[in-house]
Amino acid sequence: MPQTSPFPYSDDNKRYHTLHYHNRRVFGGRVYKAVLDAGMTCPNLDGTCGTGGCAFCDGGSGAFTRPLPLHEQLTLEAQRIRRRDPHARIIAYFQVHTNTYAPVQTLSALYEEALAFPGVVGLSVGTRPDCLPEDVLALLSALSRRTQLTVELGLQTVHDSTAQDFGRGYPYAVFAGSFARLRALGIRTCVHLINGLPGETMEDMLETARTVGDLHPQAVKLSLLHILEGTRYADAFREGRIPPHDAGGVY
Template identity: 40%
Template sequence: MAHPAPPPDAAAPPEDFGGRRYNAYNDWVKRAHGGRLQKISIDAGFTCPNRDGTLGVGGCTFCNNDGFTPAYLRERRGILAQIDTGIAFMRRRYPDTKAFLAYFQSYSNTYGDLARLRDCYETALGHPDIAGLVVGTRPDCLPDEVLDYLAGLARRVPLELEIGIESCDDAVLRDCLRGHDFACTQDAIRRAARRGLSVTGHLLLGLPLETRETLIAGARALARLPLDALKFHQLQIIRGTRLANRYRADPASVPLLSPEAYLDAVIDVLEHLPPGIRIQRLGSEVPPAQRVSPDWGIRLSRFPAMLDARLGERETWQGRLFRPAAGAAGKTEACCYYAG
């Protein structure tokens, strides 16, 4: 596949990439805070408007949270017990961790009565080893009163709002029964950023109907939004989903990316992003028992080196094709997660 040649005025990857060709979040955390910030996943029992009948039932075609849920969360224990178990595990795995963040991960963690949200978040923050919060949700589950509350929390503790974007193309979103359009996503990100909240977007590459052209168009749209960070995940067919049924009935209807094609898709997005957006994650691993396909046989820990190598082969880097809009002002460092 042909890729754009560097423009005549192309320079080189920014020096603050630390020798990489993209802005790695973990590198920035170590520089800014002297160590690792580890997220402790929590299942607080939230659901989703695409599951409880408000928008639909059964969720998005690709969604089964069991594929991404740590084993200790399946015991359905309380928030503090989950944190204790998660921290014990992470301390063994990452003994150099500087601080732990409570990660409300499963389903839509701003979908509920404000009093319930407040109780869940305050319970997590009451744990002596928790330094801040990460709250995962959908863009259509962020009413102004919830954003106002989160903005107040963010003045007390570090707080990151993680919004599921998945795709920037409305046809793709409709096909996967997402239940909202990209305009909803744009609005949610802007309203959150106006309140000073740090926003991380979650992008799922390889969804049916997504093409290289729609992906690049989406990247250009994301480049105009006040995002602090971005997570990439590859599409995996997870058992118990509509997409798994569709794949079994007609595998050709769900073409899956190879590792090489996936890395090129990530790069196609990176090239158009502002250099300041930190890349938190490059992929995901669904346990084999939960996954129908694909089986790449590659551990996630290899992705950073593979991505840097492929970026080098393509003679490109994050932001190489990014062009700020005339008069546009990006998000300043003072608004960013764990700033200062």
């Protein structure tokens, strides 16, 4: 493929190693995510470590899914994706809530059903680092030897004081331990971060970026804070407790 970008790991003039670049080299073409709701809940919602969830959480993008059997969800997502690209390869993305928070036999059946769906070339599993017991890690390790598996961890920040404020429900040390286990097992990881969390300064965000960069995850998903209707942050924003950044916010 001719190199058209001045940057070594991007085909479209990005300064960073893009997912698009990675997918083209690994799969030979464009890859799309099928967003799935496997009917999981979250220990930060069911009372195991909390009931209110993270202050920005509306259920893990459940707005984009419907509570249908997995095969029907995959069928609808494949139709949506193939309207854009008839030859698309698909990653089955278990996104809603915590997708390792079930007995390992249940998880195995769900992941296998997704992998068997026509056009699915890999799995992404969104979860929390405190929901990766050894039997689940063994399952993920076996899967990662057969397919491209990415475990997506919602860290958001390395700062425990911020995490306590938004109610993450685990300290950074728990993330560090699970991340090390995933790396030792050779499992691909994507760390989710949020810039603009209330109370964080520019230096706080840079420290998160440096700390996570030093861990060398295979991918990072960087979001700017979105305040969604129905979340605790929406209430705080309306009450003026979260100043917009362009109107005298924290940075």
